[in-house]
Amino acid sequence: MRAVGKRFSNGVTALERVDLTLREGDFLSLLGPSGCGKSTALRIVAGLSSPTTGLLDWRGPPLARTDIGFVFQEPTLMPWANVFDNVWLPLRLKGVSRKDATPAVSEMLERVHLTGFEDAVPRELSGGMKMRVSIARGLVTKPRVLLMDEPFAALDEITRFTLNADLLELWQDEQFTVIFVTHSVFESVFLSNRIVVMAARPGRVFGEVAVDAPYPRDEAFRTSPEYAALCRKTSDVLAGAMTAPALTKAGAFDGVH
Amino acid sequence: MASIDDSAPVPLDAEEMRRLRTAKLERIGKWAFPIAIMCAAIVAWDRIVVWNAIPHYILPRPQDVLQALIDDRVLLFSSLMTTLRITGLSLLLAVVGGVGLAVLFAQSKWVEMSFFPFAIVLQVTPIVAIFPLINIYVDNQMTKLLLCAWIVAFFPILSNTTLGLNSVDRNLRDLFRLNGATRWQELRYLRLPAAMPYFLGGLKIAGGLALIGAVVAEFVAGSAGQSSGLASRIIEAGYRLRTARLFAALILISLTGIVIFLVLSWISHMVLRRWHESAMKQER
Numbered sequence: 092m093r094a095v096g097k098r099f100s101n102g103v104t105a106l107e108r109v110d111l112t113l114r115e116g117d118f119l120s121l122l123g124p125s126g127c128g129k130s131t132a133l134r135i136v137a138g139l140s141s142p143t144t145g146l147l148d149w150r151g152p153p154l155a156r157t158d159i160g161f162v163f164q165e166p167t168l169m170p171w172a173n174v175f176d177n178v179w180l181p182l183r184l185k186g187v188s189r190k191d192a193t194p195a196v197s198e199m200l201e202r203v204h205l206t207g208f209e210d211a212v213p214r215e216l217s218g219g220m221k222m223r224v225s226i227a228r229g230l231v232t233k234p235r236v237l238l239m240d241e242p243f244a245a246l247d248e249i250t251r252f253t254l255n256a257d258l259l260e261l262w263q264d265e266q267f268t269v270i271f272v273t274h275s276v277f278e279s280v281f282l283s284n285r286i287v288v289m290a291a292r293p294g295r296v297f298g299e300v301a302v303d304a305p306y307p308r309d310e311a312f313r314t315s316p317e318y319a320a321l322c323r324k325t326s327d328v329l330a331g332a333m334t335a336p337a338l339t340k341a342g343a344f345d346g347v348h
Numbered sequence: 349m350a351s352i353d354d355s356a357p358v359p360l361d362a363e364e365m366r367r368l369r370t371a372k373l374e375r376i377g378k379w380a381f382p383i384a385i386m387c388a389a390i391v392a393w394d395r396i397v398v399w400n401a402i403p404h405y406i407l408p409r410p411q412d413v414l415q416a417l418i419d420d421r422v423l424l425f426s427s428l429m430t431t432l433r434i435t436g437l438s439l440l441l442a443v444v445g446g447v448g449l450a451v452l453f454a455q456s457k458w459v460e461m462s463f464f465p466f467a468i469v470l471q472v473t474p475i476v477a478i479f480p481l482i483n484i485y486v487d488n489q490m491t492k493l494l495l496c497a498w499i500v501a502f503f504p505i506l507s508n509t510t511l512g513l514n515s516v517d518r519n520l521r522d523l524f525r526l527n528g529a530t531r532w533q534e535l536r537y538l539r540l541p542a543a544m545p546y547f548l549g550g551l552k553i554a555g556g557l558a559l560i561g562a563v564v565a566e567f568v569a570g571s572a573g574q575s576s577g578l579a580s581r582i583i584e585a586g587y588r589l590r591t592a593r594l595f596a597a598l599i600l601i602s603l604t605g606i607v608i609f610l611v612l613s614w615i616s617h618m619v620l621r622r623w624h625e626s627a628m629k630q631e632r
Contacts, residue, residue, distance in 0.1 A: 139522050161526050167519040170623045171541045183537070184527045212623045232527075 106131055106294040108145070111287065115235075118262060118269045120279035120286045122325070124333055128294020129272040133238050136270060137161055160229035160267075162239040166221035168213040168228075174200070175209040178227045185232075192231075199227040202261060219250035223257075230261065237262075239271045243278065255281055256309070263306060276329060280321045281313060288325070290332040297332035300325045408592035413599065416592035424581065424593075428600050431577040434490070434562040435608070438497030442554050445498065446505025447547065453506075454513035454539060455531075464510075471503040475561060479568045492569055493577075497561030501554040508550030512543025545624050548616040555608040563601060 106128040113119060121129040134140045136147065137159055160181075168177045176183075178199055182192040200206050203223040213221055222242060229237055243251045259282060262269055273279050279286045283302055290297040304317055312318050360368070390410050396402070397409045404412055417424065449467070453460035475496055486492045516539055524534050566579035578597045585594035620626060 134522075137526060139526065159526065161523065163519045163523070165519065167517060167523060169520065169538070169541065171544065180523075180537070181527045184524065184529045184533055214623060 106135075106142075109289075109294065109296050111296065113236075113268060113270065115268055116266060117285055118259075118271065118283040120271045120273055120283040121289060122273055122276065122279045122286050122329060123289030123294075123297070124291050124329075125274065126294070127289040127291035127332075129274075129289055130240050131294065132289075133240050133270060133272050136236075137238050158232075158235045160232065160234035160237040162222075162225050162229045162237065162242045164241045164244060166213065166218075166225040168221060168224055170213050173210050173212050174205060174216070174224050177213070177224055178231050180228060181232050195231055195233075196227075199231045202230075202264075203227045203257065217250075218246055219254060222246060222250075222254060226254075226258065226261075230265065230267070233265070234267060236268045236270070239269065241272050241274065244274070251278070252310070252313075258282065259306065259308060276322055276325050277313075280318060280325055281308060286325055288328045288332050290335045297335060298328045300328055405589040405591050408595060412592040413595040416590070417596040417599070420593055420596065424578075424596060424600060427576055427578045427581045427597070428604065431559075431562055431566070431579070431601070432604065434493045434497055434565075434577065435559045435604070438494050438501055438561060439555055439558040441494065441498050442501035442505055442558060443551065446502045446550070446554070447509050449502075449506050450509035450513055450543075451535065453510050454535070460510065467503060467506055470499055475500050475564060476568055479565065483569070489569065493562060493565040496565030496568075497558050500561035500564075501558040504550040504553040504557065505547065506550075508546045508553075509543050512546025513539045515546070516542045545620055545626060548612075548619060552609065552612045552616060555612045556605055559601070559605050559608060 109128070109132060111132070121132060123129055131140070135142050169180070172180075175196055178196045179187075179189065179192045182195065183189075197206070197209075200209065203226055205220065205223055205227065208216070208220070213224070216224070225242070229239075243254055246254065255278065269283075271279070271282060280302055284306075286300040286302060288297045288300065289295065300321070302321055304312065304321065394410050397407055408416075449463075453463065478499065479492075479496060482492055482495055486495060520538060520542075521534070524538055529537070562577065563579045566577045567583065578601050581597045582594050585591070585597065
């Protein structure tokens, strides 16, 4: 499965001629400053918005609706529904009954360590647990591509680290492809095998860093010299992206966040 | 941080003690004060009547009102039932109509923009002014009253539910789209549950308005005859200077309003208690 040559410029040029190739089994991070169009790119891949120019080109077996899982920045759970019903939702919308969905939902909840919380409603859960529910919901249809839009940005560091490790474990076991939008250098290096660095105004691909450290990666990897070197390399590319000349005519300042 | 390694239970400081005392006082005072004031008002009412020797047909003593409540209980009770029936039925129709229209409005911005002004016109025109028209077009007395109460009660439900149906988390909507949800699925699983708190808020207002609508309608229609709700008891008692009975009917209407409000608040609390902030007790 390959997504080749997406080119689009959207509205006020949120994205300009973005070429992105995704290979099956990739854990690809989109890294860049705010306003570089990472999220827009993700929404286009998801089919939530359409490109103004250019196209999505899927090679390999055609993608069905359920082949894409999406995890938002916030947990985005239905507050009135319990954990089980929230995870069941994507299957329910496909017409799978509660009974038929139970094995898949239970398995997913077990994978994200939430067995026993089926009947809890979101407000009774911590931020990290809500995000786990959200990930379980994204994966319950066994999608081939999981799109994640800064999913851990609002969590504290300890929770984030745990979820990073859990996500990697899931990814290795289930063999899906991930596009992970983030603005954290350290997170992207820890998780991905490829980092695409984007620049803002207009959003465009600035460079790519290959993270060739082997999986599985554990907490020890976070303190290894290899990790530090990769972070340095990625930071340099990102710094280049931040200072890259803006292609806009309007606006005296380039928002650097 | 400095650590306190004194294992003995720490006595409460003055501030905490004060807070405890205030909380206790508030718990009792919440009930005691309103009741005390109410009793004082009734005693004052009684004293004013006695000291000024006011005749009972101008202002009856509280015990006269109580007596009227007991003596006329059959008459008043059947009138109460009539008023309750109209209130309940019109509230039910207001729920059906309000929610139905709101769902219709939610289907398209254009429908909402085109038809909402009609709802507003109905709402802002005083029902007393519309009634003569209803009187011309509708024959059945019961239908007249129902229509009146409905016009007054349906608007808060309509406007609140419309607001609720339109205030769905954008990301959740994207999620539904992403999973190929049909319009009906989106309504059933996302928009209706999301609108629930708004709807229940509207329902609480509509409950009181339905009662007001039922009473006002009967007042306006009263001269036409055969109605038998609490409003006509009031008119009749007024004509015949049975002031105590008038008061008794008035008290029944107030009590009905209070009960309707409490019941609807309770329903709202039971429905929302698991997930909505409004139904939460202060925690943490």
